[in-house]
Amino acid sequence: MARPFEPDIVELSDEDFDRQAEVYGKLADSIRRLSTASIQTTVNLADIEALTVELNSIAEKLEADRIEGSYGVSITTTGRFRGYGNAVVGLRNPVAPPLQIHQDYEQGIATAEFELGPRYEGPPGMVHGGVAALVLDQLLGEAGSASGSPGMTGTLSLRYRRPTPLGRLSARAWSAGIEGYKNTIKGELYDADGNVTVEAEGLFILPRWAREAMEAQKHATPQFER
Amino acid sequence: MARPFEPDIVELSDEDFDRQAEVYGKLADSIRRLSTASIQTTVNLADIEALTVELNSIAEKLEADRIEGSYGVSITTTGRFRGYGNAVVGLRNPVAPPLQIHQDYEQGIATAEFELGPRYEGPPGMVHGGVAALVLDQLLGEAGSASGSPGMTGTLSLRYRRPTPLGRLSARAWSAGIEGYKNTIKGELYDADGNVTVEAEGLFILPRWAREAMEAQKHATPQFER
Numbered sequence: 001m002a003r004p005f006e007p008d009i010v011e012l013s014d015e016d017f018d019r020q021a022e023v024y025g026k027l028a029d030s031i032r033r034l035s036t037a038s039i040q041t042t043v044n045l046a047d048i049e050a051l052t053v054e055l056n057s058i059a060e061k062l063e064a065d066r067i068e069g070s071y072g073v074s075i076t077t078t079g080r081f082r083g084y085g086n087a088v089v090g091l092r093n094p095v096a097p098p099l100q101i102h103q104d105y106e107q108g109i110a111t112a113e114f115e116l117g118p119r120y121e122g123p124p125g126m127v128h129g130g131v132a133a134l135v136l137d138q139l140l141g142e143a144g145s146a147s148g149s150p151g152m153t154g155t156l157s158l159r160y161r162r163p164t165p166l167g168r169l170s171a172r173a174w175s176a177g178i179e180g181y182k183n184t185i186k187g188e189l190y191d192a193d194g195n196v197t198v199e200a201e202g203l204f205i206l207p208r209w210a211r212e213a214m215e216a217q218k219h220a221t222p223q224f225e226r
Numbered sequence: 227m228a229r230p231f232e233p234d235i236v237e238l239s240d241e242d243f244d245r246q247a248e249v250y251g252k253l254a255d256s257i258r259r260l261s262t263a264s265i266q267t268t269v270n271l272a273d274i275e276a277l278t279v280e281l282n283s284i285a286e287k288l289e290a291d292r293i294e295g296s297y298g299v300s301i302t303t304t305g306r307f308r309g310y311g312n313a314v315v316g317l318r319n320p321v322a323p324p325l326q327i328h329q330d331y332e333q334g335i336a337t338a339e340f341e342l343g344p345r346y347e348g349p350p351g352m353v354h355g356g357v358a359a360l361v362l363d364q365l366l367g368e369a370g371s372a373s374g375s376p377g378m379t380g381t382l383s384l385r386y387r388r389p390t391p392l393g394r395l396s397a398r399a400w401s402a403g404i405e406g407y408k409n410t411i412k413g414e415l416y417d418a419d420g421n422v423t424v425e426a427e428g429l430f431i432l433p434r435w436a437r438e439a440m441e442a443q444k445h446a447t448p449q450f451e452r
Contacts, residue, residue: 007350023271023278028264030281031257035320037288038254039297039311045249051284052249055256058277062263070343070392071265072350085265085347087354094261095321095345117296119321121311122364124233124298128313129367129379130360137356138348153355157383166296 007081008074017080024084024092031094032119039118088138099135101142108147109174110139110187116166127164129198132189136200139173140185144204147175149183151204164189164197173200181206233307234300243306250310250318257320258345265344314364325361327368334373335400336365336413342392353390355424358415362426365399366411370430373401375409377430390415390423399426407432 012020034055041048071085071092084092089099097120101112112135122128137156144150173187182205189198238246260281267274297311297318310318315325323346327338338361348354363382370376399413408431415424 019271023274024264027267027274027278027281030278030285031260031264031320033285034257034260034281034288037285037292038250038257038320039316039318040292040294041253041288042291042293043288045245047287048249048253051287052253052256054280054284055253055260058280059256059259059263061273061277062260062267062269065268066263066266067268068266070347070351072347085344087346087348087357090265090347092265093345093347094257094264118311119319120313121296121298121316121319122313123378125296128360128363129382130356130363131313133359133363133382133384134354134356137354137359141355152349152389153384153386155383155385156355156359157381158359158379159381160379163378 008072010074010076012076012078012080014076014078014080017076017078021091028092028094028098035094035119036117086138088134099138101139103142103146105146105148107174108143109172110143110146111170111172112139113168113170115168118166121166123163125166127166127169127197129158129160132160132164132198133158133200135171136173136187136189136198137202139171140187140200140202141204143173143175143185143187144183147178147183147185149175149178149181149204149206151181151183151206152210154182154203154205156200156202159199160197161199162191162195162197165191168192170194176201181211234298236300236302238302238304238306240302240304240306243302243304247317254318254320254324261320261345262343312364314360325364327365329368329372331372331374333400334369335398336369336372337396337398338365339394339396341394344392347392349389351392353392353395353423355384355386358386358390358424359384359426361397362399362413362415362424363428365397366413366426366428367430369399369401369411369413370409373404373409373411375401375404375407375430375432377407377409377432378436380408380429380431382426382428385425386423387425388417388421388423391417394418396420402427407437 073083084090090096120131171189176184176186187200188196299309310316316322325338346357397415402410402412413426414422
């Protein structure tokens, strides 16, 4: 198992990278669609049972050739990053919305505009408080990289100012101060009207072994391009 | 849209409840299986494209009859609770593992043993820090109910003591003090060896409108049976 910040290096042309991203992305999108249908469907139970048999048959075909365990992260010889299994941004992970996070290295911030549908529900019609935390954790981490001091979550504090309705949302995160390998990062989640629904503050820390690995490999920090 | 703690009341026999839970549960499980396959598959791209067409065709059939929007929560006339869309515990939500949380009303605690696979990855081989937050938010909320003072997340603070490996995990949450409608709840996430990987503390608050709704309806707090 690779350790964080030590991506596998894979030989892959940009053309093949793009082709794979397209095919895998559409597969994951169809499973996201099925996931919403699983929550919403009211077709009769016998039909659902028959369709479930078909779905398991397709799963078996996809499983005929596969990797073991989790996806991990990899970087191609041309520098394209793949964190396709990531639960927030992973192209191939149907659990992920997936978020497309924009990192601004000039300003040291990370932003995202996205939609959270019925799959992310907590209280009726609202985003699950833990899903807000999930999204903000990822965004704060990417703001860490954007501000020049990446790290893993050490602490994360969330303040829920009002319920977050399911639907169109946005979020923003920025560094509030870097000390050595510790980056204090703040962020906010906004509803469609721009109201702050959740505030986050986290301390992101780059562990010693990761610093050593980065030194040894002379790789730049993964830019989380997707 | 119903508000939290105001479940819809539905007429449904226990027999039909059980039958539906079985059929819907198997559908969601097959989509969870597909989600993992989406991350792991290495079958050739043309085959994946053909299988994606089939998956979209099945989605279309499931969508032929459906509710609009999110699932919400409902309670049957015999008192069975359904929060099937919940992102952590929802039987019908493939995003959810789903967790089976045990609430102990005698001790006022909530516990869960569960597995988080490749769909919940953050750093390679590790549980996403935000997924740990997601799970703990739900568990702390259920400990709130178990300790007699339910509420919605007001604040949530997480301390990441060590990485959480994907695989078998457990978690526990308990009330650390109730003042009026505010319940301070603590919780811990444990790896397979029983090490604490993440500590959580949250302030859970029952909003005024929810208190009034509960008074008016004379319903007990939903017990989150699943």
